[in-house]
Amino acid sequence: MDDDSHENVVPGSDESLDTPDVHGYEFRDGVDFQELLASYATTGFQATALAEAIDIAERMQEADATTYLTCTSNIVSSGLREVVAALVREGYVDVLITTSGALTEDVIKTQKPFKMGSWNADEAALREQGINRLGNIFVPSNRYVWLEEYLYDFFDDFFAEEKTRTPTAFARELGATLDDENSVLKQASDNDVPVYCPALTDAEVGNFLYYYRQSYDPDVDIALLDDYETLIEGGMDADTTGLIAVGDGVPKHHAIMTNLFRGGADYAVYISTGMEGDGSLSGAPPTEAVSWGKIKADERNYTQIQAEATLVFPLLVASAFFEN
Amino acid sequence: MDDDSHENVVPGSDESLDTPDVHGYEFRDGVDFQELLASYATTGFQATALAEAIDIAERMQEADATTYLTCTSNIVSSGLREVVAALVREGYVDVLITTSGALTEDVIKTQKPFKMGSWNADEAALREQGINRLGNIFVPSNRYVWLEEYLYDFFDDFFAEEKTRTPTAFARELGATLDDENSVLKQASDNDVPVYCPALTDAEVGNFLYYYRQSYDPDVDIALLDDYETLIEGGMDADTTGLIAVGDGVPKHHAIMTNLFRGGADYAVYISTGMEGDGSLSGAPPTEAVSWGKIKADERNYTQIQAEATLVFPLLVASAFFEN
Amino acid sequence: MDDDSHENVVPGSDESLDTPDVHGYEFRDGVDFQELLASYATTGFQATALAEAIDIAERMQEADATTYLTCTSNIVSSGLREVVAALVREGYVDVLITTSGALTEDVIKTQKPFKMGSWNADEAALREQGINRLGNIFVPSNRYVWLEEYLYDFFDDFFAEEKTRTPTAFARELGATLDDENSVLKQASDNDVPVYCPALTDAEVGNFLYYYRQSYDPDVDIALLDDYETLIEGGMDADTTGLIAVGDGVPKHHAIMTNLFRGGADYAVYISTGMEGDGSLSGAPPTEAVSWGKIKADERNYTQIQAEATLVFPLLVASAFFEN
Amino acid sequence: MDDDSHENVVPGSDESLDTPDVHGYEFRDGVDFQELLASYATTGFQATALAEAIDIAERMQEADATTYLTCTSNIVSSGLREVVAALVREGYVDVLITTSGALTEDVIKTQKPFKMGSWNADEAALREQGINRLGNIFVPSNRYVWLEEYLYDFFDDFFAEEKTRTPTAFARELGATLDDENSVLKQASDNDVPVYCPALTDAEVGNFLYYYRQSYDPDVDIALLDDYETLIEGGMDADTTGLIAVGDGVPKHHAIMTNLFRGGADYAVYISTGMEGDGSLSGAPPTEAVSWGKIKADERNYTQIQAEATLVFPLLVASAFFEN
Ligand SMILES: NC(=O)c1ccc[n+]([C@@H]2O[C@H](COP(=O)([O-])OP(=O)(O)OC[C@H]3O[C@@H](n4cnc5c(N)ncnc54)[C@H](O)[C@@H]3O)[C@@H](O)[C@H]2O)c1
Numbered sequence A, B, C, D: 001m002d003d004d005s006h007e008n009v010v011p012g013s014d015e016s017l018d019t020p021d022v023h024g025y026e027f028r029d030g031v032d033f034q035e036l037l038a039s040y041a042t043t044g045f046q047a048t049a050l051a052e053a054i055d056i057a058e059r060m061q062e063a064d065a066t067t068y069l070t071c072t073s074n075i076v077s078s079g080l081r082e083v084v085a086a087l088v089r090e091g092y093v094d095v096l097i098t099t100s101g102a103l104t105e106d107v108i109k110t111q112k113p114f115k116m117g118s119w120n121a122d123e124a125a126l127r128e129q130g131i132n133r134l135g136n137i138f139v140p141s142n143r144y145v146w147l148e149e150y151l152y153d154f155f156d157d158f159f160a161e162e163k164t165r166t167p168t169a170f171a172r173e174l175g176a177t178l179d180d181e182n183s184v185l186k187q188a189s190d191n192d193v194p195v196y197c198p199a200l201t202d203a204e205v206g207n208f209l210y211y212y213r214q215s216y217d218p219d220v221d222i223a224l225l226d227d228y229e230t231l232i233e234g235g236m237d238a239d240t241t242g243l244i245a246v247g248d249g250v251p252k253h254h255a256i257m258t259n260l261f262r263g264g265a266d267y268a269v270y271i272s273t274g275m276e277g278d279g280s281l282s283g284a285p286p287t288e289a290v291s292w293g294k295i296k297a298d299e300r301n302y303t304q305i306q307a308e309a310t311l312v313f314p315l316l317v318a319s320a321f322f323e324n
């Protein structure tokens, strides 16, 4: 067997490779979930990224890193709300950064649940029934009617002394009014974890603030720069920082941008469905942030899991934080 | 030929279907680009969505709709900056909504270009050279050194009379200082197009505001509610509204959320790389917004093109706005 | 609080919704992984799809369905090879359908492991070293040198009596020569599970068959129709069928297409990264197959998990097959 | 302005960068589509990939490269069928590689069109009406009833002399019976362009071959190795090769795999919606093929456009093949 075409084969050996063998879980004697997750390290593709993320999150804790958890609003729409609340409750989070829908939906859920729905629905018909669709989750509109009244009462107190407040003050004081151990805001409030939310107007909070100004007090306002200062300086004061970004958008960027001031985050885990090829911040992998100095250039300390968060975030939390 | 398995075939005919035949461009006599794009209507898959988007954008103009253009920051990082500026310049945009990076990068580009780069780079090495990667675009750090000085000068004027300002005021007054016909901010300023940007802190603007407060004036601030009010009321006052969302995130949501107050946008075109299955606002198609009353329930009037925007937005703009 | 804009709110209640509340895992007393996975049912987004998939796979077993497992080649490149082998070993699979790379890589792994690698590599340099990259897995070229010799020996026997053979015969007889309990082909051979692979030429098997014909026997050949007949008739003879598609492409289509002859598969679980909007077979959700009669129209019996398989297939297998 | 945090800024300049400035189309005097597409080179993100693809396809022609066009079946389902036929008709294609659905659907369309449909449909209802959904395209089942009769007649001739035939013979002889200038198979037949289709059974062709063997002739068969030999040797004989992969899967791999025998394709353009992070062949960018020696290691000669093909393939064809 010898011909020209074979010349194109370069018979490389593995002598140069000292990496582990690719090998998965064998299911020999039932299932040991911890071992199953451990096998992800050598399963390849995204399983390996999840194993890396677990390892990084464990090392973040060992290093006593100031931990930033960022999430998009839909994370709180979903059952990941309880997972985020648990992390905050147990003291694993130092800074929370999110978007406005997360706040309103967390408050609603303290009183009225969201309901399982379906992706395929007749949306015009849903509209008639007053049911809002959020992926495969249904949110009846009466939730927002309730929220409106609740927030007006809250605003009366919130703006009583000062007319211009910050998003962190909003989250902290609102959280203090809540009575639900599964509430992210309540846990954050109880555990002194600041909740940053620069685009606070971009959800029902904004809408009800608009109405509140129309009907009760035209002078109330939300201002941003005190929060930004605290966030930056918290990062500069920290010995070590680590971030876990569940979803992308403004929250993720806010965390890495303010870590720039300290020369980059020491640890970073992204869970993302973003598309790198669109040039977006949301799709940009941790390496892009390294070029900007937003994450430090030690590749053992950052990774990205390309996955929808509900599938993998509970596993990451279970393995890295709640087992031992 | 007759057997049991054939019973499972239902020999439907097309009598019930009065839709066009699927048929693409034949390239018979060279290329007529307008006809080629017209053929997208019957090409199927996303080509059909682009054809629908062109049709909707044309009908938005005929209906004299108040037009919202929303874009993410990376749109301005890319060469779509010039396309957005052209739309504003020619009076096709009434309201712009974006995120903070769009503003800083538009200003930088009035003086110093961004450079073509590549996706695969050694980011740690780039970091050493002071080159920031943004997808396949490279941004040397000296751009931000220049911007910092420029903004400090601007801030002196901007905060001279009032210490607390809004994002729209920031964009309008900053735009007025610029000297570049391809600048989005300058065109917006010249054409009285408000630029909304609730998360104004989340980019270098925020960083330089932080430094400015440290070094020059600790009392300056950015407040959000006046802008939100104007945005909502502009929507309520409009007879007809239409929106074109180039990318997703906060800008898209800001446009549809404030259209809720008027019972939904009349027309909507999304260009998105979002994944519907992650339950995100970014991945949610127009139908989801219909259930919330953010877009009106006439399915001929909304569509989504699943595509990276640089590929299709110039074609949409060319066909719907700049031809004939 | 009363104004025009409020007229646009339809205050729907949840009386009409009898679905479960959205609620996630609370991490109250450490971690019980079975309960954690059970909580996915009410977590929303893709977690709910994984919970549905587990439920469907359990009901497939209760119904004693003839079970088709389809997978793409990279599944066997990864550590999911051991998971597939385990399912076959324990008798949970009746029909395997895959593509050609799965066969060659399974054979190589009986002797020489694949190695963990990385996504970002200098591919021209790898080429010089004779290391092939497959995602974040590295495959030194000497594996293929070994395989070539192994297959020539095998071909001598395989084609000794008949010059024209089928892909299932190839897989069965090759599997019988292997000595590795983690081999998919060996387990399939030992457990009389046919392995269908219509595009058998499209990998190194094809290449070595080409050389074999050049050097040893120009008359050997691979023919397809006997296999297609057996596959179709196996489906028609089955009382109930169910399929689990790990990845898409030809294997998934082969399973649903041949289930058409019996009026559709009774159960179907897809694990896919495909994009619905590209109109591909790979991206098409189970509902599209319902319109063709390839899957039966009972929506409780099919689902799709939008995820990279290494993340979720081991969990599905653990919960639905190896726990009780 | 001077503090610690500034130390983290590395003020890189652009002296080291001799790449073009990022700059898009300005829409100054209406629209010149050729200039608009030319501006994609400096627009960034995927627009730049499209510009690269056009450049590579032009250089492939200048180099007189043997051109492989590969496509998935849904490309022929869509209006891209006419685009592929045009390329073949004008002599721009030397080798076509596809999957089985492309063949059946091309034949149907010579007599009966596919119809525009919609993504959201009640599939169980469609099933009752005998309408099959294929993305946003509807295919009434009577098309397949017609095709069945047509193919039985064809099979009588096709298998008259030899009982075992190849996919390329099937495509060539079938194409010769067709009467439609927009038919891919007819153009391929008329222009002596071989159509490779290893998984020929995996569509209605396979189904009707199954019935044909049941009812008319149990001995007919399809064999693969002659085709694979011709495909490999065609590549080895070529001075220069280039490939354009429209969609992924078996067709793309078949082209790059057989180019391995000659040391890699000289030019390659991929149009793909695949996800790199799933480790699939479909998602693997050209660089991965470089490590295997399937594409030559000159990065100016390959690119990938991350896009749904109906959006960009007509533009690529227009610019690179049908202009000037
Ligand atoms: N429930 C809601 O989603 C909701 C409700 C009210 C208001 N809003 C507003 O909409 C705006 C945009 O929302 P956003 O900025 O929170 O994020 P987003 O929903 O726009 O998502 C941003 C990105 O995060 C990633 N992502 C999102 N969900 C993910 C998941 N499940 N798994 C992995 N990655 C995921 C994707 O890359 C996505 O493009 C915000 O201002 C928000 O307040 C949202």
Ligand SMILES: NC(=O)c1ccc[n+]([C@@H]2O[C@H](COP(=O)([O-])OP(=O)(O)OC[C@H]3O[C@@H](n4cnc5c(N)ncnc54)[C@H](O)[C@@H]3O)[C@@H](O)[C@H]2O)c1
Pocket (backbone or CB within 6 Å): B045, C248, C249, C250, C253, C274, C278, C279, C280, C281, C282, C283, D071, D072, D073, D074, D077, D099, D100, D101, D102, D105, D134, D199, D202, D203, D204, D246, D247, D248, D249, D250, D251, D271, D272, D273, D274, D275, D282, D283, D307, D308, D309, D310
């Ligand atoms: N019309 C049909 O799609 C059809 C009809 C009958 C049979 N089949 C059979 O189904 C099997 C699988 O189909 P396939 O192998 O042709 O490909 P596929 O539909 O499975 O697609 C393979 C990959 O190609 C890429 N792709 C597909 N469409 C794209 C697009 N529009 N733009 C960009 N990228 C795209 C994606 O990465 C996708 O995962 C084949 O055996 C085929 O014969 C398909």
